[in-house]
Amino acid sequence: MDWPFSRRGLFQGAAVATGLAMASRGTAAPFDRLRQKNHPGWVIGHLTGAQAVAETLLAEGTGCVFGIPGAQENELWDELKARNVHYQLVTHEYSAACMADGYARATGTTGVLCVVPGPGVTNALTGLGEALLDSIPVVAIVGDVGNGEKARPFQVHSLNQVDLLKPVCKAVYSVCDVKQIPNAIRQAFQAATCGEPGPTAVVIPYNLLIEMADFRCPPLAEAGVPFDDAAFAQAVALLGDKRLRVGVYAGLGCMDFSGSLTAVAELLQAPVATSVSGKGAISDCHPLGVGWGYGPHASEVAEIAFAREKLHPHKSGIDVLLAVGVKFSEVSTGYYGNPRPKHVIHVDVNANNLGKAMPADVCVHADVGLFLGKLLTCGDTLRRPTDGHLLAKIRQAKADHEAKLKAIPAAKCGVDPLALVAALRRGLPEDAMLFTDVTASEHLAAESFRVTQPRTYFNPVDNQSMGWSIPAALGAQQAACGRTVAAMIGDGCFLMSAMELSTAAREGLPVKVFVLDDHAYHYMQMLQKAAYKRTTATELGRIDYRAFAQAVGVAYQEILVQDHLDAGIRSAVCHTGPVLVRVLTDYGDRKIRWIEAVRDRYAKELTPAQKARFASRIGYRTLSLKPEKSD
Structure with missing residues (x-):
């Protein structure tokens, strides 16, 4: 048999042989x-x-x-x-x-x-x-x-x-x-x-x-978990005093222990408020679930549930705060505005977090799941009778808040952002995941978007990374095949990560992105106008969102008036692929509790000289005949 030899053939043969050797x-x-x-x-x-x-x-x-x-x-x-x-x-x-x-x-x-x-x-x-x-x-x-x-x-x-x-x-x-x-x-x-x-x-x-x-x-040996038995005993002794009313403040550390957290709340007859990251650790529909935060910056329901009634001090108010798996960070406390009750028990897996932002009477360095589980074994010591007055108070506060959501007046030119939050809750399945971004509306969503399941509500809380929600939602959609994943993002944040919608199109990730379009960094405008009587570097160029969606290969919808919210959201959710939804947004005079409360706290901490300087500048610009330019 003749074998055809050539230099090219030799090189090809050598390459194949080398590849096979390396592969073997x-x-x-x-x-x-x-x-x-x-x-x-x-x-x-x-x-x-x-x-x-x-x-x-x-x-x-x-x-x-x-x-x-x-x-x-x-x-x-x-x-x-x-x-x-x-x-x-x-x-x-x-x-x-x-x-x-x-x-x-x-x-x-x-x-x-x-x-x-x-x-x-x-x-x-x-x-x-x-x-x-x-x-x-x-x-x-x-x-x-x-x-x-x-x-x-x-x-x-x-x-x-x-x-x-x-x-x-x-x-x-x-x-x-x-x-x-x-x-x-x-x-x-x-x-x-x-x-x-x-x-x-x-x-x-x-x-x-x-x-x-x-x-x-080999795999590494499993790491142990901390548990301070002495501090736990102190916490049980304080919680066991039936004369003291208990409230629970739960953070992200409780997210995988929702059942235990809820059982502890029922055992203690304690209202449960969460940090922003902790939303979902207890269902907002539970009779003792009161939303996020408990101060003037956060959920009004939580503030009402945790506050002491002046006329009936023995029937309501919190004497002991049980803070579990939470750090009391600046954003979740509205610039450290959570009121401190008479006693605080702080439980966290990181000893460096204990009592750092809010002084605590008892610091328990412990794994949160282990702490909640052991607390449930102390039922005979901790169990309290059903508190009908507290439950009725929470129920009424929730009803009042729901009534406000149903009565949001139509915006003059577009959609009130709170109406969008309420409509998203109506239109998304209960197990849907909602990713919010660094917009003024993140605080509206934290207060008014009802969360009933763990790991379904997400916010970039403590680094406030603009543009986070679109890629974060895509990451979640990779893991949550078959579940609805949505992102609510401001138009300024959208500019920082919008190109990832091309990733959604390429990978077939059916994320629903709702962009609040008001052509401005409205969050900064709300902060600047009160302090300076003008805005600076906050106006954005107008974007042709339809053309952008077409360019990157995702479906496109618009919601231009409030009456079209429910139909528009329903259409986006039913679409099988990724969708960009432009929501023409009009904040009008919409007040946001977090911003109002933080502004008040910040003003109170200014020195007299600083207050005078702010006041004189505002006064001069208010009285000036030449209107201040905003941009």
Whole structure:
């Protein structure tokens, strides 16, 4: 038989042979597969660094990796594809961090992103900062410039990735040897969920992704959870005093213990208010669920339920506040405006949070689920009779609030944002997920959007990252196949992440995005007008949203008058794909409790000289014959 030989044929044959050899070395041998079957969760085999990353992500149960490939991580992305690790390409690394965040909030598991060094890292920092301040478990897999003997100076993207990440992460793990990869990633996952959750990062030089090593890496031992028995006993003693009325303030730490939280509330006959992040930890429809906050900045129902009646001090009011899994952060307390009752019990898994923003009589360093569970075993000591007066008071306050929502007058030129919030509640299923953004309307939604199930309402609370809601909603939609996911975003925030709608179109993620269009940063206008009698840098250019939706490939709708809200929302929800809904918005003279209360508290803290300066400036501009320009 004649064999045709050519130089091209030899090169092709050599390439195939080399590829087969590399594949055989990088794929688990039959004995390795048997060892993996007998040792679930282990990373075993002769693998490249990239393969070890992919295997470890699979072993940690990663549902999706969000990010953008780059030169330093192409090897890793190829292995993600080869090993069926689900991934999603995004348009910006900020969005990758927000998507991982939204995925984590929706599922209660850890979100994962993968970014290149340099601009990939710096773009992701804002989203990671939101996850840090909001206590959300996220793991960032970060590429780095090359290291070792062959490393050269002045490499592209050679910023100090580790130092950049430290301020926005609970922990950063820098890998120096390929064999460290599985353990570093496992430590990052454990740290992200251990204690108070938060983001972590693993930084891997790109040359380690192509190096090979023999791996036999077991899962980490489970981390223990804290529980202060002595402080728990003190808390039980205080809660057991039937002369003292109890109120519960629940945060995100209670989100996965809704049943226990509700049972504790019933045991103590205590109204339950939540932080913004804690909305859903108890159903707003429960007789003791009173909404978010409990001061003048938050839910009016909660303020009424927690306040002491002057005429009947023995029948209402709170003597003991049981704060569980909550930090008393600035936004959720309306600039630290939550009233302090006579006694405070503060329970948190992070000892550094205890009594820090609000002084506490009893600080219990404990896992929230364990604390609530043990509290329920003390039923004989804590159980109180049904408080009919309190329940009637809450019921009436809720009825009054619902009546206000039904009687919102039509806006002069568009839609009142509170009417949109009320209509979204009517039009979205009870298990739908609503993501709000950094708009004045976030406070309207926090107070008036009724939440009945855990992990269905989300807000970027403590970093207030504008544009967060669209990518976060897309991250949640990846995990919530078949459920309705919606985002309510202002037109200013929309400008920061709108291109991710192209991701929704490409991936077929049926998120419903409602953009409140008033051509302005209205939030800033509300703050500026009261203080300066004019606005500065708040007016936005007008956008052709229909053309934008067509350009990125999503469906488009408009709601221009209040009477069309219900039909418009119903149409968007019924559409099988992603939808952009422009809601022409007219804030009119709509008052927002949070803004009014925070403004009052801030004014009270000004020095006399500062107050005089503000007053003189406002007076001068009020009396000036020349009108002040707003823009």
